[in-house]
Amino acid sequence: MKAIKSIFILLAIVFVSACSDSDDPQLGFETDLTEINSITENGLKVTLFASEDFFVGYNNITAKIEDENGNLLSGDIVVTPMMDMMTMSHSSPIEFPDGTTFQDGSFNFSPVFVMPSGEMGSWSIKFSINETEVTVPVEVSAPEKARLVSFMSMMDETTKYFVAYIDPKDPQVGQNDLEIAVFKKQSMMEWPAVTGMEFELEPWMVSMDHGSPNNVAPAHTENGHYKGTVNFTMTGDWQIRLTMKDNGNTCGTPYFDIYFQ
């Protein structure tokens, strides 16, 4: 895991240093991530970085915030992902791991895009930086294997839950740390984290109809994040099968398809 992570970081460094100036020490802003999009509006320049293109699911994004002269800024920030669907618009779950202030031009946030960009509508991320508005249009694609599952609660059939797959990003044979995050849609603009759920976990090798032993079902840690351990006894196509329960009652049975060689 560590080795692969460091290889990944190394590759990212090579890639970034080859195609962007973002690691220029003169700017005081270094990142291993790839530049995804950049926009200058109302005298501010916002550049978004991530390890991969934005996808439907849990994204880790770093924003670089400068003024027109390239000075890195600090201050207060509000970020809202917006899906504009012509007749209506809605937001998505979002997390601010370091709070809503930023320093030295760098701000981390994690939106959970709930649908892909396309004919249905388009995504943008609205920033309010020291009360100046900047809107960055972004492209969100559906990954080959879904990393976000949504379903109506089997209990009340009205609450819509969103379960996002976070880890393992590079699954391998053996023990893997499993992390998921759960949100629900309260209104078009309110997508709070869901705490207090219980999970059952069963990794499943679909083509052979068997599971794997000694898994630890994800348990709530904080802010709607749940962590556990998933074991894979071989390479191939696996399904991480979950059962989400609220006070012992099954809300839904989301699963994630993953594969590795």
Added chain:
Amino acid sequence: MRVLGFIGILTWSLQPCFGQSEKERYEAWLDSMKNDKYIGIIKHLDDVIITDYAYQARDPKMQMNMRSTDQLMHCLPGVNMIRRGSFANEPMLRGLTSDRYVLSIDGMRIYGACTDKMDPASSYIEPINLQSLDIAFGSQSNMMGSGTGGSVNFGLKKPVFTQDDPFRFSLRSNYSTVSDEFGQAMDVNYAKDKWAIRASGVHRKSQNYFDGNGNEVRYSQFEKYNYATSINYRINTQSILAFDFVGDDAKDVGYPALPMDVSFARAKMFGLSYITDKIGLISEPEIKIYHNFINHEMDDTNRDSVAMHMDMPGNTRTTGGFIRGFLRQSSKSVIEVKADYHKAFWHAEMTMYPNEVDQLPMFMLTWPDAHRSILGVELSHTYQVKPNQKLIYSGRLEQVSSFIDSDFGERQLSVFNKSGLEHRKNNLINLSTQYLWDVTSSMTANAMISYGERVPTISEQYGFYLFNQQDGYDYLGDPDLKEERNIHLEIGQKTQKADLRFETSLFAYLFDNYIMGIYDPSLSNMTIGALGVKWYENTGRAKMFGGEMMLSNLLLPSLTSKLDLKYVYGEDFEGKPLPQMPPLKVSYSLNQNVKGWNIQPEIEWSSAQNRISEKFNELTTKSFTLLNLRVNKMFESDRMKYSLGVGVENLTDEAYREHFDIGQILRPGRNGYVQIQVMF
């Protein structure tokens, strides 16, 4: 106890080829030197005249069962052959499988490369390569290694230094009707001055056989080549340098009892030894270095209906050496010593191909690149207490170090919170004391107590989801397994008169930490259709009792009879029957010589086995009776010898299986065979 089945002219007729003690083994060794058939030939290099070629065992029964190593071993007391198909039967010593005994070829340790035991190392050798077969039971180490079930050593045939005739050549051909099997074998011996060279080649090809119900047993075909050479160079009258090579290529081998077949199994063995009369304190020392490797490829591409296609290649390689010799050889006391070291490597993997095209193949390491090194020292002392009483005691210390060096394998183990990277050390002790007492001039009684330990096999220690067709479970190895121990008690007697030979032995094995698979209901099977998962565990105590009896006598001047009896009883840690226990087996044969024709009718009877292991989902096995009739004739001229053997095995076309066979596959039905041999 020890069984020495010297093939070749060395022993037998009604003389013992089944020696009982170190001392007798030593005497057999001395005899063999006098007969110039053993490598001990160094003593008598200059007066050797050879009349022997392979397939001339003096034991008429063995002589007529030389078409394969499996068939040959089937005739030995205390040995049963487990079948998975026609090819590569697994020898079982008193009900113990190859996990528990040490197997070597000419003292060279060798490990089969199949996780499903499709290739016991005995399958890589042919009778034409064999000079001797040395089998020890129980926890005696017999200078071969530490085990709880004994040892098997196949002595390789040595070239002979002929004086009068530099070239010796023999050809053999045989055919069996039940499986449409053709076998060809040849060997050639060339000697000149200081050189003696022997080369042999074997080709066997068999189709599917038919069982006693007349049904074709599909996937029981095989084809194999075996080629060997041995080069001896006489450095001086006291010293020989010997090089041995054996290669064996089997291909398209079917295993009807298993879900998979073998596309190829290839072994290469190399040995270099130096034998002289004395080095320092050690007389008759043999120093040997060796290397061997096996590549084995299991697949199921020829099977009609499989849930999922799989490839399961495996390989092993072993490198080692030893020095052995005598510290003292007097009429009253013989001390034999040996120091040996070898290291071995095991790799086996499995790739499964899903039927859906868009699904990825699945991969796992079933033997995760396991390494093991073994260092042993051993001493055996035969001491003449009184003129008619001998004491033999021996001891072996062995240090074993085992680990895996695959990150992938380590991650697999992490699923069970286990690790294999650490070098695990096992220190093993084997001790044995035996007392021999010549009660009368013709009867020798013996009593023995020995203690032996063994390390888990690589499958038992590191195996990962190994499917066992025997009980239908996937098996997991446990790196933390402890050594298995066995206290072995034995009493026996041997009576030998001019026209009678009568031998009995009774044994008890008292195991502790007995390793066997235990079902873990919390785990789900990996293999499609498997019943669940078992862990190899140290289960505690297990007991085995049994014995062999052999009575051979001269009924008429030209008529001999031989009666063999063997039986094993086993209990596991819960007092339940151990799996694969051989029931009572009786065989009785007559050998009548009529004008040079040896006519040998034989009846083989096995009782039913109703003591079955429920843990292993065993089924009861019914009793069966087999009738065999063999006829042999040797023709001789000045320069040439011919021999003709014909016979019918399973005359009544009995539909039967042995209890310890894998799967519910019936053994072959009526088989006629013919065997022709030419020597010149």
